[in-house]
Amino acid sequence: MPETHKELLKGNRDWERNILKIAPDFFEKLSSSQSPKFLWIGCSDSRVPATEITNALPGSIFVQRNIANMVIHTDVNLLSVVYYAVKELKVKHIIVCGHYGCGGVKAAMSNNNYGFLNNWLRHIKDVYRLHQEELDSIEDEGQRLDRYVELNIKEQVNNLSKVSFIQEEWENGEFPYIHGWVYSLKDGLLQDLDVTTNNAEKLDQVFQYNPR
Ligand code: CO
Numbered sequence: 001m002p003e004t005h006k007e008l009l010k011g012n013r014d015w016e017r018n019i020l021k022i023a024p025d026f027f028e029k030l031s032s033s034q035s036p037k038f039l040w041i042g043c044s045d046s047r048v049p050a051t052e053i054t055n056a057l058p059g060s061i062f063v064q065r066n067i068a069n070m071v072i073h074t075d076v077n078l079l080s081v082v083y084y085a086v087k088e089l090k091v092k093h094i095i096v097c098g099h100y101g102c103g104g105v106k107a108a109m110s111n112n113n114y115g116f117l118n119n120w121l122r123h124i125k126d127v128y129r130l131h132q133e134e135l136d137s138i139e140d141e142g143q144r145l146d147r148y149v150e151l152n153i154k155e156q157v158n159n160l161s162k163v164s165f166i167q168e169e170w171e172n173g174e175f176p177y178i179h180g181w182v183y184s185l186k187d188g189l190l191q192d193l194d195v196t197t198n199n200a201e202k203l204d205q206v207f208q209y210n211p212r
Helices: 005-022 026-032 076-088 103-109 115-130 132-136 141-161 164-172
Strands: 038-043 061-066 093-099 177-183 190-192
Touching: 005 026, 038 076, 061 076, 076 093, 076 164, 093 141, 103 115, 103 141, 115 132, 115 141, 132 141, 141 164, 141 177
Parallel strands: 038 061, 038 093, 093 177
Antiparallel strands: 177 190
């Protein structure tokens, strides 16, 4: 593990040399444009980097990460990334990827005061409120956290489905598909939560937009 910023720069040189050994024209080709097929909305956690855990190269995945992989409708940063990915890059798949043992979800489940962070955690707490009955019924704290992580991913898939310009895309074709995946820090494996959607039909009526 690098300890200093200089080690990161050194690491970059090593990485660049290794890539050139395998594909001498890699950077030349990639420098002209990008056409990733995927948008990844993941957690900022240092242990869940999108390209590494999917064995994908630079150029493969457009990425947005924040604490606990949240989709919040007033987050101009996230919505701009989603808009560009969907409307310009025309990504075919959006992956909301959470992970077991998520510190953000754990913090939201507690009654601890995290200062400024409480404002962000509030959105995660709302997910608890939506699924309070199920979550309260799980006695084991670890299992409850795991389930909370899964439900949070599902709710963020829902939140993306409520974005009007995504629904516009669905009016015109089948893409993008939105997937919910969970990553296990313990074994390094991704699991599909089977909540994939490409329509707004299952959403509450109030969230379904008429074609403009
Ligand atoms: Co996390």
